[in-house]
């Protein structure tokens with residue numbers, strides 16, 4: 384990753400013990416995606432020179448996608464007071480899995496539907512000050528709930544221009560604007576998730592399929608560090 388792009392370290396999923404292995408780094412993306420992020424950061428700094436983009440997660444091998452998908456199910460069961468294994472097959476567990484699937488892509492090995500981050504075309508990011516402090520955006524990255532929808536604060540922001548909601552909404556809209564102008568599309572439920580060249584990007588651009596497939600260590604030369 385070029386040093387002009389700030390990475391939020393330590394990496395959140397590595398810290399949870401996600402199985403990257405010794406050779407793989409999450410701080411990798413397709414070359415063209417990196418080029419577009421630099422352009423997006425240029426747009427951001429034209430509007431707000433004291434800010435930069437702050438990368439939270441980039442390339443995610445499918446085994447890490449599986450780890451995080453399972454982790455999210457377990458966390459959601461805990462927060463709803465459900466015993467995952469005693470509730471196998473129950474409607475409560477089905478509801479948990481349905482909510483998780485709204486926020487986390489299936490760790491599918493099907494080549495026609497690779498998880499977005501496995502392609503090196505998806506990135507989770509926020510805005511930070513140039514000395515590395517992430518801005519408050521009105522919700523944490525990876526929070527599973529309506530608060531993560533990009534336009535969650537739209538109404539509150541418009542009814543009170545002096546509110547925190549107004550500030551959070553305008554920051555989310557600045558992030559969307561600079562990313563969109565650089566060719567990215569945003570996930571409809573996640574203010575922090577953007578992609579270029581994957582399936583979501585293809586659907587948003589009325590194309591049949593994305594042009595980036597899943598990348599494994601074996602062919603990781605096609606993405607850069």
Ligand SMILES: C[C@@H](N)C(=O)N[C@H](C)C(=O)O
Pocket residue numbers: 440485486487488498499500505507525570573576
């Ligand atoms: C939840 C978040 N970190 C994320 O990346 N979600 C998308 C949809 C994914 O799993 O690809």
Ligand SMILES: [Zn+2]
Pocket residue numbers: 500505506507575576577
């Ligand atoms: Zn993401």
